Amino acid sequence: MTMDRRTVLKHLGTAGVVGALAGCAGVQEQGEGTEASQSGDGSGDSTASGDADSTTESSGPAGTAKAWYSLPDTEIPLRKEALGMYNEASKHTIEGADISDLRKKTTSAIPANQGPKTFEWAHDFVGDYYQRGFIVDKSDSISVEMDQFTDAAQGAVQFDGATVGLPHSAETVALVYNTEMVDSAPSTVSEMKTVMEEYHDPQNGTYGLGYPFDPYFTSAWAQAFGGYIFDPEEDPQLGVNTDATAKGVKFALDNFAPYMPNDPTYGPQAAAFAEGNAPFAINGPWYLSTLNEKGVDYGVAKLPTPEGGEPNPFTGITMWYFSKAMSEDGPGTQAAMDFIEWYATNEDIALRNAKEQGAIPVLDSIATSDDLPENVQGFSEAVQQGVPMPTHPKMNAVWTPYGDALTKLFNGDMDVKPALDEAAKTIRSNWE
Incomplete structure (x- = not known):
């Protein structure tokens, strides 16, 4: 099973905190998902997601389309409000459903022609799903201007010249700090260690840091000293066991894992x-809804700098994909396109998602707006530190072996270079 960062962050984002781990790589899988969260009733605060005039009505008959997504429990109510607002304002109807394992469900349903018209996920599905025919190019059907999105967002939704969806937010990991314990965010890892040492006392249930140790979350350090995990433009393309990557992984083990x-x-x-x-x-914007629910006083800042390097985390662009079902013209396809364009370009939705869920807007008009909450600005700065996750299909074979190696290293079962060499050997074997 592919271990991608959305599997972890979206399925575990809230459930992990309350002890109910959802199905994902390295965790017991749940079923195909639930269709129970149908969201076409138009309920909720009518100011939640923009006004009725912001819908992009088209000519032709009304259509109905299914839209799948996979969200922490804390994010579902706002999504239902947005869907309800669209359905109330539009002649079309979008039927939303939260899916517990979106990768599994889409890879089984779409080839059987039972998938949705659109689904929401980060951009790392793009290359694999396009080559497998799960998503389609709708460049000729898009009626919104692509240049209203940030450059990174525009690039993320394209592959081999095809536009396979529209973006609506960005994400990466940043430093989150408890403002009751820390007056201001440390700018260097050395400063951060001083504070972690002060608070770390496992015998009394306190720690210096909460930080998932997996390929996505630790990418900032693996790629901080000239290393890289995978780059289709490099020779070799796989970089998990280069000396520079090993240096970064060891840095994370030495400076964070002990706390x-x-x-x-x-x-x-x-x-x-x-x-x-x-x-x-060290976590992502999806985490803020949990912290808000818990009543934690926190701040967000870009990742601190390691001596001799620069943090370089993976970043992601969340998008609505044009599923294979949209290759067929008709009212349902038009309904899906109208909804996607409405959602992706609606400034009210983007600001509400930013303020309540920490989502980082990718609309140029508000990406650097003073209206953004301070914590979202912190994540936005962290995005500037990072590099987009590879969309190349080969990346799918990287996550699990590399993640297994990181787990072995965290547990002290192997030394860094042998563990990474073993992961690289497995990845190359899987490629073949």
């Missing part, structure tokens, strides 16, 4: 900070 709970998975690491038992967390 973390002894379970490297998302749930325990996220809980340490969310329960007020750590001064720092």
Whole structure:
């Protein structure tokens, strides 16, 4: 099974904190998902997601389209409000459903022609799904201007000249700090270690840091000293076991792992900070809804600088994909396109998502707006530190072996270079 960062962050984002780990790589899988969260009733605050005039009505008959997404429980109500607002204002109807394992469901349903018209995920599906025919190019059907999105967002939704969806937000990991423990965010890892050492006391249930130790979350350090995990433009393309990458992985092991709970998975690491038992967390914007629910006083800043390097985390662009079902013209396809364009370009939705869920807007008009909450600005700065996750299909074979190696290293089962060499050997074997 592919271990991608959305599997961790979206399925575990809230559930891990409350101890109910959802199905994902390295965790017990759940079923195909639930269609119970149908969201076409138009309920909710009518000011939630923009006004009726912002819909993009088309000519022709009314259509109905299914839209799938996979969200933490805390984000579902706002999504239902947005869907309800669209359905109330439009002649079309969008039927939303939250899916517990979106990758599994889409890869089984779409080839059987039982998939949705559109689904929401980050851009790392783009290359694989396009080559497998799960998503389609709709360049000729898009009626909105692409240059209203940030350059990174525009690039993320394209592959081999095809436009396979529209973007609506960005994400990456940043430093989250408890403002009751820390006056201001440290600018260097050395400063951060001083604070972690002060608070780290596992015997009394406190730690210096809550930080999932997996390929996505640790990418900032693996790629901080000239290393890289995968780059289709490099020779070799695979970089998990280069000397520079090994240096970065060892840096993370030496400087962060000693101050973390002894379970490297998302749930325990996220809980340490969310329960007020750590001064720092390294996590993403999806985490803020959990912290808001818990009543944690926090701030967000870009990642601190390691001596001799620069943090270089993976970044992602969340988008609505044009599923294979949109290759067929008709009212349903038009309904899906109208909804996608409406959602992706609606400034009210983008600002509401930013303020309540920490989502980073990709509309140029508000990406650097003073209206953004301070914490979202912190994540926005962190996005500027990073590099977009590779969309090349070969990347799918990288996540799990590399993640297994990181787990072995965290547990002290192997030395850095042998573990990474073993992962690289497995990845190349899978490629063949």
